[in-house]
Amino acid sequence: MNIFISGGCKNGKSFFAQQKAREQAELLGRPLYYLATMIPVDEEDQSRISRHVEERAGWGFRTVEQGRNILGALERTDPGGVFLLDSVTALLSNEMFDEKGNVDLTAPERLKNDLAEFAERTGNTIFVSDFIYGDAMGYEALTERYRAGLALCDRTLAKVCQQVIEVSYGSLNYFKRQDEQ
Amino acid sequence: MNVVFGGAYQGKLDYAKEQFHTREVFVCSDDLAELDFSKDTIYRLEDFVLACVKEGKEAADYLRDHRRQLQGKTVICTDISQGIVPMEAEMRALREMTGRAMLYLTKEAESVTRVFCGLGQKIK
Numbered sequence: 001m002n003i004f005i006s007g008g009c010k011n012g013k014s015f016f017a018q019q020k021a022r023e024q025a026e027l028l029g030r031p032l033y034y035l036a037t038m039i040p041v042d043e044e045d046q047s048r049i050s051r052h053v054e055e056r057a058g059w060g061f062r063t064v065e066q067g068r069n070i071l072g073a074l075e076r077t078d079p080g081g082v083f084l085l086d087s088v089t090a091l092l093s094n095e096m097f098d099e100k101g102n103v104d105l106t107a108p109e110r111l112k113n114d115l116a117e118f119a120e121r122t123g124n125t126i127f128v129s130d131f132i133y134g135d136a137m138g139y140e141a142l143t144e145r146y147r148a149g150l151a152l153c154d155r156t157l158a159k160v161c162q163q164v165i166e167v168s169y170g171s172l173n174y175f176k177r178q179d180e181q
Numbered sequence: 182m183n184v185v186f187g188g189a190y191q192g193k194l195d196y197a198k199e200q201f202h203t204r205e206v207f208v209c210s211d212d213l214a215e216l217d218f219s220k221d222t223i224y225r226l227e228d229f230v231l232a233c234v235k236e237g238k239e240a241a242d243y244l245r246d247h248r249r250q251l252q253g254k255t256v257i258c259t260d261i262s263q264g265i266v267p268m269e270a271e272m273r274a275l276r277e278m279t280g281r282a283m284l285y286l287t288k289e290a291e292s293v294t295r296v297f298c299g300l301g302q303k304i305k
Contacts, residue, residue, distance in 0.1 A: 136272050
Protein backbone atom coordinates (compact mmCIF):
# COMPACT_ATOMS: atom_id res chain seq x y z
CA MET A 1 0.00 0.00 0.00
CA ASN A 2 1.22 3.52 -0.81
CA ILE A 3 1.07 5.88 2.16
CA PHE A 4 1.53 9.64 2.27
CA ILE A 5 2.64 11.17 5.57
CA SER A 6 2.99 14.86 6.34
CA GLY A 7 3.01 17.17 9.34
CA GLY A 8 5.15 19.80 11.03
CA CYS A 9 8.91 19.54 11.35
CA LYS A 10 10.60 17.33 13.96
CA ASN A 11 7.39 15.85 15.29
CA GLY A 12 7.91 12.14 14.84
CA LYS A 13 6.96 11.67 11.16
CA SER A 14 10.15 9.85 10.20
CA PHE A 15 10.04 7.45 13.11
CA PHE A 16 6.39 6.64 12.42
CA ALA A 17 7.13 6.21 8.71
CA GLN A 18 9.99 3.81 9.50
CA GLN A 19 7.66 1.70 11.62
CA LYS A 20 5.03 1.63 8.87
CA ALA A 21 7.61 0.62 6.27
CA ARG A 22 9.07 -2.16 8.38
CA GLU A 23 5.63 -3.52 9.25
CA GLN A 24 4.71 -3.63 5.60
CA ALA A 25 7.96 -5.33 4.54
CA GLU A 26 7.55 -7.97 7.25
CA LEU A 27 3.93 -8.56 6.39
CA LEU A 28 4.65 -8.97 2.69
CA GLY A 29 8.06 -10.64 3.08
CA ARG A 30 9.70 -8.13 0.75
CA PRO A 31 13.00 -6.22 0.82
CA LEU A 32 12.99 -2.92 2.68
CA TYR A 33 14.63 0.14 1.13
CA TYR A 34 15.40 3.55 2.51
CA LEU A 35 15.63 6.22 -0.19
CA ALA A 36 18.12 8.75 1.15
CA THR A 37 17.23 12.06 -0.48
CA MET A 38 19.49 14.53 1.25
CA ILE A 39 22.56 15.75 -0.61
CA PRO A 40 24.85 17.02 2.16
CA VAL A 41 26.37 20.44 1.60
CA ASP A 42 27.91 21.15 4.99
CA GLU A 43 28.80 19.66 8.35
CA GLU A 44 25.34 20.30 9.77
CA ASP A 45 23.80 18.14 7.03
CA GLN A 46 26.48 15.52 7.53
CA SER A 47 25.76 15.23 11.26
CA ARG A 48 22.00 15.11 10.63
CA ILE A 49 22.57 12.24 8.18
CA SER A 50 24.80 10.40 10.68
CA ARG A 51 22.09 10.76 13.31
CA HIS A 52 19.47 9.34 10.93
CA VAL A 53 21.74 6.45 9.90
CA GLU A 54 22.25 5.62 13.57
CA GLU A 55 18.51 5.76 14.23
CA ARG A 56 17.84 3.32 11.38
CA ALA A 57 20.53 0.84 12.40
CA GLY A 58 19.10 -2.61 12.99
CA TRP A 59 15.81 -1.87 11.22
CA GLY A 60 16.77 -3.90 8.15
CA PHE A 61 16.80 -1.05 5.65
CA ARG A 62 18.98 -1.10 2.58
CA THR A 63 19.94 2.51 1.96
CA VAL A 64 19.74 3.82 -1.60
CA GLU A 65 21.20 7.29 -2.20
CA GLN A 66 18.86 9.12 -4.54
CA GLY A 67 18.89 12.90 -4.17
CA ARG A 68 17.58 13.51 -7.69
CA ASN A 69 15.76 11.58 -10.43
CA ILE A 70 13.82 9.37 -8.06
CA LEU A 71 12.78 6.87 -10.74
CA GLY A 72 16.49 6.05 -11.16
CA ALA A 73 16.31 4.20 -7.81
CA LEU A 74 14.16 1.54 -9.45
CA GLU A 75 17.08 0.50 -11.67
CA ARG A 76 19.07 -0.54 -8.60
CA THR A 77 16.31 -2.09 -6.50
CA ASP A 78 13.50 -4.62 -6.66
CA PRO A 79 10.37 -2.53 -7.46
CA GLY A 80 8.36 -5.17 -5.60
CA GLY A 81 10.03 -4.11 -2.35
CA VAL A 82 8.82 -1.68 0.29
CA PHE A 83 10.29 1.83 0.00
CA LEU A 84 10.57 4.65 2.49
CA LEU A 85 11.01 7.98 0.71
CA ASP A 86 12.02 10.61 3.26
CA SER A 87 11.52 13.26 2.11
CA VAL A 88 9.60 14.78 -0.77
CA THR A 89 10.71 18.16 0.63
CA ALA A 90 14.41 17.39 0.11
CA LEU A 91 13.83 15.87 -3.33
CA LEU A 92 12.05 18.97 -4.60
CA SER A 93 14.72 21.20 -3.15
CA ASN A 94 17.46 19.20 -4.94
CA GLU A 95 15.52 19.16 -8.20
CA MET A 96 14.69 22.85 -8.06
CA PHE A 97 17.96 24.36 -6.78
CA ASP A 98 21.45 23.09 -7.63
CA GLU A 99 24.80 23.72 -5.92
CA LYS A 100 25.72 26.42 -8.46
CA GLY A 101 22.66 28.50 -7.63
CA ASN A 102 20.65 27.59 -10.73
CA VAL A 103 16.88 27.39 -10.35
CA ASP A 104 14.67 25.00 -12.29
CA LEU A 105 11.07 26.18 -12.14
CA THR A 106 9.85 23.15 -14.10
CA ALA A 107 10.96 20.82 -11.29
CA PRO A 108 7.63 20.66 -9.37
CA GLU A 109 5.65 19.51 -12.42
CA ARG A 110 8.31 16.90 -13.31
CA LEU A 111 8.69 15.63 -9.75
CA LYS A 112 4.93 15.41 -9.27
CA ASN A 113 4.71 13.08 -12.28
CA ASP A 114 7.76 11.06 -11.21
CA LEU A 115 6.36 10.55 -7.72
CA ALA A 116 3.00 9.40 -9.04
CA GLU A 117 4.81 6.97 -11.34
CA PHE A 118 7.01 5.77 -8.48
CA ALA A 119 3.90 5.04 -6.41
CA GLU A 120 2.29 3.21 -9.28
CA ARG A 121 5.33 1.10 -10.15
CA THR A 122 6.16 0.06 -6.59
CA GLY A 123 2.74 -0.06 -4.93
CA ASN A 124 4.37 -0.10 -1.51
CA THR A 125 6.02 3.23 -0.85
CA ILE A 126 5.77 5.43 2.21
CA PHE A 127 6.24 9.06 1.19
CA VAL A 128 7.16 11.64 3.83
CA SER A 129 6.70 15.37 3.30
CA ASP A 130 6.63 18.50 5.47
CA PHE A 131 3.66 20.72 6.13
CA ILE A 132 5.04 24.22 5.53
CA TYR A 133 1.81 26.03 4.73
CA GLY A 134 0.64 27.63 7.95
CA ASP A 135 2.57 30.90 8.15
CA ALA A 136 0.88 34.29 8.40
CA MET A 137 3.12 36.13 6.00
CA GLY A 138 4.20 35.30 2.51
CA TYR A 139 7.85 34.78 1.66
CA GLU A 140 9.82 36.17 -1.25
CA ALA A 141 8.75 35.00 -4.71
CA LEU A 142 11.16 32.08 -5.09
CA THR A 143 10.28 30.57 -1.72
CA GLU A 144 6.61 30.91 -2.60
CA ARG A 145 7.28 29.01 -5.86
CA TYR A 146 8.91 26.29 -3.81
CA ARG A 147 5.99 26.12 -1.35
CA ALA A 148 3.47 26.01 -4.18
CA GLY A 149 5.58 23.34 -5.91
CA LEU A 150 5.81 21.15 -2.82
CA ALA A 151 2.05 21.52 -2.29
CA LEU A 152 1.52 20.33 -5.87
CA CYS A 153 3.60 17.20 -5.16
CA ASP A 154 1.81 16.68 -1.83
CA ARG A 155 -1.67 16.98 -3.35
CA THR A 156 -0.74 14.58 -6.15
CA LEU A 157 0.53 12.00 -3.67
CA ALA A 158 -2.50 12.47 -1.40
CA LYS A 159 -4.65 11.65 -4.42
CA VAL A 160 -2.81 8.49 -5.51
CA CYS A 161 -1.91 7.01 -2.11
CA GLN A 162 -4.29 4.67 -0.29
CA GLN A 163 -3.57 6.25 3.08
CA VAL A 164 -2.96 9.91 3.94
CA ILE A 165 -1.87 10.64 7.48
CA GLU A 166 -0.97 13.83 9.30
CA VAL A 167 1.42 13.20 12.18
CA SER A 168 1.68 15.65 15.04
CA TYR A 169 3.90 14.54 17.86
CA GLY A 170 2.85 10.94 17.64
CA SER A 171 -0.84 11.68 17.29
CA LEU A 172 -2.23 10.50 13.95
CA ASN A 173 -4.91 12.16 11.88
CA TYR A 174 -6.13 10.03 8.96
CA PHE A 175 -7.38 12.03 5.98
CA LYS A 176 -7.73 8.91 3.91
CA ARG A 177 -7.80 5.35 5.13
CA GLN A 178 -8.47 2.41 2.92
CA ASP A 179 -8.63 -1.07 4.37
CA GLU A 180 -5.26 -2.57 5.15
CA GLN A 181 -4.27 -4.87 2.34
CA MET B 182 -22.87 28.81 5.82
CA ASN B 183 -19.99 26.46 5.04
CA VAL B 184 -16.52 27.37 6.21
CA VAL B 185 -13.48 25.87 4.49
CA PHE B 186 -9.97 26.47 5.79
CA GLY B 187 -6.50 25.04 5.42
CA GLY B 188 -2.89 25.98 4.76
CA ALA B 189 -1.64 27.81 1.68
CA TYR B 190 -1.78 25.95 -1.68
CA GLN B 191 -3.83 23.05 -0.29
CA GLY B 192 -6.57 23.14 -2.93
CA LYS B 193 -9.26 24.79 -0.80
CA LEU B 194 -11.12 26.49 -3.65
CA ASP B 195 -11.13 23.34 -5.81
CA TYR B 196 -12.43 21.38 -2.86
CA ALA B 197 -15.20 23.91 -2.16
CA LYS B 198 -16.20 23.99 -5.85
CA GLU B 199 -16.62 20.24 -5.85
CA GLN B 200 -18.35 19.92 -2.49
CA PHE B 201 -20.59 22.95 -2.46
CA HIS B 202 -21.25 23.44 -6.18
CA THR B 203 -19.82 26.92 -6.28
CA ARG B 204 -21.11 29.09 -9.08
CA GLU B 205 -19.63 32.52 -8.50
CA VAL B 206 -16.59 33.40 -6.44
CA PHE B 207 -15.85 36.72 -4.81
CA VAL B 208 -12.07 37.00 -4.41
CA CYS B 209 -11.27 39.29 -1.49
CA SER B 210 -8.68 41.99 -1.87
CA ASP B 211 -6.47 43.55 0.78
CA ASP B 212 -7.56 47.05 -0.23
CA LEU B 213 -11.31 46.50 0.11
CA ALA B 214 -12.80 46.11 3.58
CA GLU B 215 -16.17 45.02 2.17
CA LEU B 216 -17.54 41.68 0.92
CA ASP B 217 -19.68 41.14 -2.16
CA PHE B 218 -22.64 39.07 -1.00
CA SER B 219 -24.06 38.65 -4.50
CA LYS B 220 -21.62 35.75 -5.03
CA ASP B 221 -22.16 32.38 -3.36
CA THR B 222 -18.52 31.87 -2.40
CA ILE B 223 -16.15 34.21 -0.59
CA TYR B 224 -12.52 33.32 -1.19
CA ARG B 225 -9.31 34.52 0.51
CA LEU B 226 -11.08 35.92 3.55
CA GLU B 227 -7.65 36.69 5.03
CA ASP B 228 -7.18 39.40 2.39
CA PHE B 229 -10.47 41.02 3.43
CA VAL B 230 -9.23 40.86 7.04
CA LEU B 231 -5.98 42.55 6.00
CA ALA B 232 -8.03 45.37 4.44
CA CYS B 233 -9.88 45.67 7.76
CA VAL B 234 -6.58 45.83 9.65
CA LYS B 235 -5.46 48.67 7.37
CA GLU B 236 -8.73 50.55 7.94
CA GLY B 237 -8.72 49.91 11.67
CA LYS B 238 -12.02 48.05 11.65
CA GLU B 239 -12.74 44.72 13.35
CA ALA B 240 -13.49 42.02 10.77
CA ALA B 241 -15.51 39.89 13.20
CA ASP B 242 -17.84 42.84 13.89
CA TYR B 243 -18.40 43.37 10.16
CA LEU B 244 -19.21 39.67 9.72
CA ARG B 245 -21.57 39.73 12.70
CA ASP B 246 -23.36 42.80 11.27
CA HIS B 247 -23.82 40.94 7.97
CA ARG B 248 -24.74 37.54 9.37
CA ARG B 249 -28.01 37.37 7.41
CA GLN B 250 -26.19 37.93 4.13
CA LEU B 251 -23.71 35.21 5.03
CA GLN B 252 -26.41 32.57 5.22
CA GLY B 253 -25.96 29.86 2.62
CA LYS B 254 -22.51 31.13 1.59
CA THR B 255 -19.25 29.25 1.42
CA VAL B 256 -16.41 31.14 3.08
CA ILE B 257 -12.82 30.09 2.40
CA CYS B 258 -9.93 31.24 4.53
CA THR B 259 -6.24 30.33 4.63
CA ASP B 260 -5.09 29.04 7.99
CA ILE B 261 -2.38 31.53 8.87
CA SER B 262 -2.37 30.72 12.56
CA GLN B 263 0.79 28.61 12.57
CA GLY B 264 4.43 29.35 11.95
CA ILE B 265 6.50 32.10 13.48
CA VAL B 266 4.98 35.22 15.03
CA PRO B 267 5.45 37.83 12.28
CA MET B 268 7.96 40.66 12.86
CA GLU B 269 5.70 43.23 11.24
CA ALA B 270 2.96 44.69 13.47
CA GLU B 271 0.39 44.68 10.65
CA MET B 272 0.95 40.97 10.00
CA ARG B 273 0.65 40.21 13.71
CA ALA B 274 -2.64 42.11 13.79
CA LEU B 275 -3.79 40.22 10.69
CA ARG B 276 -3.07 36.88 12.28
CA GLU B 277 -4.99 37.76 15.42
CA MET B 278 -7.92 39.42 13.67
CA THR B 279 -8.25 36.47 11.28
CA GLY B 280 -8.40 34.18 14.31
CA ARG B 281 -11.23 36.20 15.85
CA ALA B 282 -13.13 36.32 12.55
CA MET B 283 -12.79 32.57 12.09
CA LEU B 284 -13.92 31.84 15.64
CA TYR B 285 -17.10 33.77 14.92
CA LEU B 286 -17.67 32.14 11.52
CA THR B 287 -17.03 28.58 12.66
CA LYS B 288 -19.44 29.08 15.55
CA GLU B 289 -22.16 30.24 13.15
CA ALA B 290 -21.44 27.76 10.34
CA GLU B 291 -23.42 24.61 9.62
CA SER B 292 -20.27 22.93 8.37
CA VAL B 293 -16.56 23.51 8.88
CA THR B 294 -14.04 21.62 6.78
CA ARG B 295 -10.27 21.58 6.96
CA VAL B 296 -8.48 20.88 3.66
CA PHE B 297 -5.14 19.09 3.85
CA CYS B 298 -3.28 18.28 0.60
CA GLY B 299 -6.54 18.48 -1.34
CA LEU B 300 -8.46 16.20 1.03
CA GLY B 301 -11.23 17.53 3.26
CA GLN B 302 -11.92 16.63 6.85
CA LYS B 303 -15.20 17.76 8.31
CA ILE B 304 -14.66 19.08 11.79
CA LYS B 305 -18.18 20.40 12.29
